[in-house]
Amino acid sequence: MSNAQLEIQVIASLVAIACAIPGTFLVLRKMAMISDAISHSILPGIVIGFFITHDLNSPLLILLAALTGIITVVLVEYIQKTGLVKEDTAIGLVFPALFSIGVILIAKNANDVHLDVDAVLLGELAFAPFDRLIIGGTDVGPKSLWVVGTILLVTVALLFTFYKELKVSTFDKGLAASLGFSPAIIHYGLMSVSSVTTVGAFDAVGAILVVALMIAPAASAYLITKDLKKMLILAITFGVFSAIFGYWVAHWLDASISGSITTILGLVFLAVYLFAPEKGIIAVLYREKQQRTEVSLLTFLLHLKNHDDLSERHVKHLNEHINWQKVRSKTVLDLAQKNNMITIKNNIVSLTQKGDEFTSKAIDYIITNEDAQIEDMKDDFFLFRG
Amino acid sequence: MRKIIFLLSFIATLSCKNEAKTNGKLNVVTTTTMITDLVKNIGGDAINIEGLMGSGVDPHLYKASEGDVTKLVNADVIFYNGLHLEGKLVDVFEKMEGQNKTQVALAETIDKGQLIGSEYFASNYDPHVWFNVDFFKLFARKVTQVLSEKDPENAKTYIQNEEKYFEELDALKKDIQGVVDVLPKEERILITAHDAFNYFGEAYDFKVVGLQGLSTATEAGVQDVQKLATFIIEHNVKAIFVESSVPKRTIEALQQAVKSKDHDVKIGGTLYSDALGDAGTIEGTYVGMYRYNIKTIVSALINE
Numbered sequence: 001m002s003n004a005q006l007e008i009q010v011i012a013s014l015v016a017i018a019c020a021i022p023g024t025f026l027v028l029r030k031m032a033m034i035s036d037a038i039s040h041s042i043l044p045g046i047v048i049g050f051f052i053t054h055d056l057n058s059p060l061l062i063l064l065a066a067l068t069g070i071i072t073v074v075l076v077e078y079i080q081k082t083g084l085v086k087e088d089t090a091i092g093l094v095f096p097a098l099f100s101i102g103v104i105l106i107a108k109n110a111n112d113v114h115l116d117v118d119a120v121l122l123g124e125l126a127f128a129p130f131d132r133l134i135i136g137g138t139d140v141g142p143k144s145l146w147v148v149g150t151i152l153l154v155t156v157a158l159l160f161t162f163y164k165e166l167k168v169s170t171f172d173k174g175l176a177a178s179l180g181f182s183p184a185i186i187h188y189g190l191m192s193v194s195s196v197t198t199v200g201a202f203d204a205v206g207a208i209l210v211v212a213l214m215i216a217p218a219a220s221a222y223l224i225t226k227d228l229k230k231m232l233i234l235a236i237t238f239g240v241f242s243a244i245f246g247y248w249v250a251h252w253l254d255a256s257i258s259g260s261i262t263t264i265l266g267l268v269f270l271a272v273y274l275f276a277p278e279k280g281i282i283a284v285l286y287r288e289k290q291q292r293t294e295v296s297l298l299t300f301l302l303h304l305k306n307h308d309d310l311s312e313r314h315v316k317h318l319n320e321h322i323n324w325q326k327v328r329s330k331t332v333l334d335l336a337q338k339n340n341m342i343t344i345k346n347n348i349v350s351l352t353q354k355g356d357e358f359t360s361k362a363i364d365y366i367i368t369n370e371d372a373q374i375e376d377m378k379d380d381f382f383l384f385r386g
Numbered sequence: 387m388r389k390i391i392f393l394l395s396f397i398a399t400l401s402c403k404n405e406a407k408t409n410g411k412l413n414v415v416t417t418t419t420m421i422t423d424l425v426k427n428i429g430g431d432a433i434n435i436e437g438l439m440g441s442g443v444d445p446h447l448y449k450a451s452e453g454d455v456t457k458l459v460n461a462d463v464i465f466y467n468g469l470h471l472e473g474k475l476v477d478v479f480e481k482m483e484g485q486n487k488t489q490v491a492l493a494e495t496i497d498k499g500q501l502i503g504s505e506y507f508a509s510n511y512d513p514h515v516w517f518n519v520d521f522f523k524l525f526a527r528k529v530t531q532v533l534s535e536k537d538p539e540n541a542k543t544y545i546q547n548e549e550k551y552f553e554e555l556d557a558l559k560k561d562i563q564g565v566v567d568v569l570p571k572e573e574r575i576l577i578t579a580h581d582a583f584n585y586f587g588e589a590y591d592f593k594v595v596g597l598q599g600l601s602t603a604t605e606a607g608v609q610d611v612q613k614l615a616t617f618i619i620e621h622n623v624k625a626i627f628v629e630s631s632v633p634k635r636t637i638e639a640l641q642q643a644v645k646s647k648d649h650d651v652k653i654g655g656t657l658y659s660d661a662l663g664d665a666g667t668i669e670g671t672y673v674g675m676y677r678y679n680i681k682t683i684v685s686a687l688i689n690e
Contacts, residue, residue: 004459126450127478130458130485250452257452 004129009247011128011145012261015201016213016239018152021159022194023214024235027222028170030087034073034191035214037095038198039207041072043102051109062203069195072098077187125205125257144204151200155193159232166190167228209258213239216265220272223279238268296332301341301359304351315347409434412537415461417472418445419662420516421492421525423672425465427551428529432540436461438475441664444631446473463536464489465529469501469513471660490532492525502584514659517586519559522672526551558673565680566590573687577618577626579636582659597636611636615643618651625654625686631661654686 019035026032045068049061072094080090123144133143140146159166169176169183176183194214201210221234246261253260274281304313311317315333333349336342341355351359412433416422422437429435436457439448445467458464468491470476479489493515500521501511515521530548534541566574574592576583581596597614618626618640626641628634637653644651657679663669669678 002456002459004455008455124450124474124478126452126455127458127475129455130478131481132485247452254451254453256449259449260452 005247005251007129007142007145008125008257009244011142011148011204012125012243012247012257013240014145014148014152015205015210016217016243017236018148018155018197019201019210019213020217020235020239021155021232022190022197023218024221024228024232025166025170025190026194026214027218028228028231031076031091031191032215032219033088033091034076034194035198036211037076037091038069038072038195039202039211041095041098042066042068042199042202043099044068044105045102047102047105051105062199065202066196066199068098069199070192073188073191073195077184077191123203123206125209125261128204147200148204151197155197158189158193162186162189170228206258209262212262212265213243216262216269217242220269223272223276238265238272242268293328293331293335296328297335298359298362300332300336301351301355302363304342304349305356305359310348313349315344315349412533413460413462414533415457415464417448417464417466417475418660419443419665419670420522420672420675421465421467423662423670424522424525424551425529427554428526428544428547429533430543430547432537432543433533439661441661441670442630443661445471445660448472448475450475461487463487463532465532466491467513467516468492468494469511469515471513488532488536490528492528493521495528496521496524502588512581512584514582515585516672517583518589519555519562519676520589521585523552523555526555554673558676562590562676562680565684569684569688573624573689575621575623575687576683577614577623577640578657578659579629579632579634580659582629583657597640611640611643614640615647618644619647619649623651623687624689625652627654627683627686628656629659630656630663631659652686655682657682 023032023035026034042065045064045066046061049058049064053060075094076087076090079085079093080087085093128144129142131143133140133146165176165181165186168179169181169186173183176186198210198214201213217235217238218231220238221231224234225231242264243261246264247257249255249264250257250260272280275283277283307313333342333344336355337344339354339358340352341358342349343352344350412429414425414429414433414435416425416435416437418439419437419441422435422439425433425435438450438454438457439445464479464482464487466472466476466479466489468476471493472479476491479491482489493511493513496515498511501515503511516525526548530544533544537544571591574590575595576587576592577595577597579597581594583592583594583596586592587594595614595617597610617623626637628637634653634656641651641653658669658675662672662675663678668674
């Protein structure tokens with residue numbers, strides 16, 4: 001592996017971390033699309049910067065881009081605060097307006113100049129190692145490594161300083177206000193960090209990757225945990241994993257690095273969506289099936305409790321009487337036996353002591369809806385887990 | 387910490403191959419297909435050549451692949467067009483100084499006075515200079531000069547190849563002139579999707595009208611389409627043209643606009659503008675591409 005390849009992976013990982021942190025809060029606040037909005041709304045900043053400098057490579061263009069990013073955030077917040085529209089609508093109102101101002105400015109004044117976001121701002125991860133920072137004649141590494149590294153340091157410092165404030169204002173704005181810190185200031189702070197991160201990362205790795213790294217890892221982590229700290233750590237892990245694994249996929253396929261990383265981010269989300277222990281599709285399906293079986297079990301136990309005559313308790317009778325298919329009655333019988341709730345003698349089913357108690361408690365719970373009764377049953381049965 | 391160690395070992399196990407070519411030849415990287423073809427003609431077998439862009443790729447919108455990193459790391463010489471044709475890539479090359487590579491922006495070797503400038507911003511120029519064969523010959527001269535400096539042992543080969551290629555280009559020039567002369571001056575109007583053919587127009591007295599500006603990001607406005615439609619009818623233009631690296635939607639919209647004014651304009655064919663045809667075909671070379679373009683243009687515009 002050449003130095004360049006290693007540097008690309010380090011830069012991609014740093015960007016992944018720098019994006020995952022604000023991304024987690026954005027996802028929790030339902031503002032995830034703000035990074036995509038910023039990628040469009042910075043166009044007028046770039047155009048005006050060009051009109052001032054007449055130079056496509058001037059750093060003023062990027063500075064004004066970041067400023068337009070913050071303006072985007074402020075406008076979105078302002079519209080949203082009116083309470084007339086939701087967060088996503090506010091975002092959708094602001095960025096097309098700003099983007100089209102940029103397009104009109106180009107069309108009116110600079111139609112024959114190669115002026116677009118692609119040409120000016122959006123970087124390409126593959127080329128990051130070739131743009132080096134040279135201080136006093138010494139090569140100290142790729143420039144974007146320093147840009148992204150600085151942004152990451154600031155983000156991490158802010159995260160540790162304002163963790164509590166961020167947490168409270170994300171989950172309970174009212175409480176935050178009553179505790180004495182303004183949710184608005186925290187909000188603008190977070191959004192400004194997101195804006196600067198977005199623009200800085202755009203310059204290093206390009207737009208789609210930044211948007212994907214902000215949203216996908218945080219969204220995946222959200223499916224696994226509700227704990228903010230764990231969510232941050234998981235989002236960072238997913239981001240870094242996708243960055244490095246995606247890079248090697250690009251290597252094997254000789255494909256676009258950003259494209260491959262974004263694809264892996266999508267696949268990570270898909271995997272989590274399918275296999276997450278609580279909210280994953282497979283877990284949900286399994287739980288639903290288990291719950292159905294347990295309802296049947298309860299019905300069956302009730303039946304046993306209510307009928308003493310042998311004919312009603314014959315194994316074969318269950319098929320006819322409760323009208324179950326064979327497979328299902330077998331599943332239910334097995335489950336009941338496994339839990340020592342019934343015994344079967346000569347094909348006659350009878351409740352055990354434990355089965356009897358279980359049934360009484362369950363009925364009690366269904367009638368009174370009091371949790372205390374069934375606390376000890378929650379671990380074994382999905383039915384009682386709410 | 388354990389995670390970091392895991393990731394590092396993961397990287398280490400995956401880092402398998404480091405394929406720097408070490409057959410002693412000069413490693414040359416080129417950007418657009420036109421430049422790749424040119425450098426192939428001059429360098430021949432004496433160099434290793436890697437073209438970054440394939441056929442049909444819009445150089446403004448080119449996306450790098452992972453393999454391009456290794457190509458660039460191993461490059462001794464990089465030839466590119468410049469004048470912002472390759473977008474951000476141009477910045478990348480300009481910033482590569484001090485990395486033991488020679489980067490040459492071929493279009494920037496041309497005297498600025500001869501370039502077509504932007505109407506509004508003096509320091510920006512139309513980058514599609516290769517459509518003037520004389521400029522393309524300047525490209526060739528520069529390539530020969532740089533290759534000979536970098537690899538004096540093979541300088542003779544490069545100069546011989548250059549001579550041979552110049553003959554080909556001169557023949558091409560003569561052929562183009564012959565075909566163009568058939569078309570009366572007032573019928574020399576070339577309408578395409580974006581402004582790629584200004585140098586061609588300048589060289590052969592064509593009035594060139596592009597629907598879109600130079601930047602592929604701005605879309606053509608409704609007024610632009612209507613104005614151009616009126617222009618087509620007034621000048622009785624018979625055909626308009628699609629470009630291989632630009633979607634043909636805009637040109638079809640223009641055709642519809644002309645139709646709605648009860649006139650007919652046909653689509654004269656697909657021209658190669660920012661990229662050559664597929665490698666291995668005749669249009670995959672600069673000379674073949676130009677012959678094809680000029681034949682397509684003239685045969686669509688001429689009155690039979």
